[in-house]
Amino acid sequence: MNNSKIWLSSPHMGGTEQKYVQDAFDTNWVAPLGPNVTGFEADLENYLDSNSFVGALSSGTAAIHLGLVLLDVKPGDEVICQTMTFSASANPIMYQGATPIFVDSELETWNMCPLSLEKAIVDRISNGKKPKAIIAVHLYGMPYKVEEIHAVALKYEIAVLEDSAEALGSHYKNKKCGTFGDIAALSFNGNKIITTSGGGAIVTKNNEIKDKAVFLSTQARDYAPHYQHSEVGFNYRMSNICAGIGRGQMEVLDKHILLRRKMHDFYKDYFESIEGVFVLTEINDSYFSNHWLSAITIDSTKLNGRTREDLRLALEEENIESRPLWKPMHLQPVFQNYPYYGEKIAETLFENGLCLPSGSNLVSQDQERIKNVLDVFFK
């Protein structure tokens, strides 16, 4: 029997990626600039909407970092960040010498809770400091509560940096994720919905800000024949080789979203009849998730005390990868001494939650192998 590893989310090439990479070699554009970079940016701008101006960068983390720089986050500033996320949402706050303030999730989208957000802002202001920015995340591709979060941000006039690293192709009320924040970040890491082997992009609202981001990402060189610098720069630009992979991936993005959503339907159907398992799903038609990862929570009191860890081990036994949900940032040793506002929702999700294999490249035999483990575990 075939027992090859079933991954949570692995790269899935469409076929034309190598053509773009070959073009780069043929024309000797083997550099952090060139026609693939410009082409990939145009593809992303067309995909998002006409008000998006995209700069291709070396990673999603670089995009979040440059986003904070462009929002003028400085040492000593406070930045609010969703606690339930990957550390790359929060690390750039530290790069800027600023202070992260962590905010809990709500139970419907698992993303930042608008009520806890407002409590945090009010308390920080009463302590004498208004937060400089809010980092909100569309976890696992599920849009956060866009209207509620942005209403709070607007009320207190605080900029939103939208971490859309996991949510390319997701939308809320037919508006794409990555277009809501003052600035947004995308990621094309190897495990994301599309990949450039490693890469990211910053999404801005106009050409000047995009140009500024690109300027900062290429060492902040002033206009001069020699190397002249008036600002601190970064080496964050995407290479023309990686962008070639990205252009090929853009051709299959919507197809791969459909396949990820089919994996989600597979789990949704499977767990419908099993009491004690909840599958993260859109709460209404306004939300559309790319279902980058399908995620469940397990109520062990309804499953004879068996936990998500028991299920993870049962899957691992059959060479199937699954992973607990993101461990909240305020529980991480590196961040545990920073302020946290919430009701322990993220903590509970982490304790009971598991991400299941979700790749667009999983085939029916893979589903069958997953189903066999679930059958033994739940019946």
Ligand SMILES: *Cc1c(COP(=O)(O)O)cnc(C)c1O
């Ligand atoms: C992947 C990811 C990032 C970072 O992107 P990289 O391209 O890996 O640097 C940031 N935030 C979230 C939520 C992510 O999942």
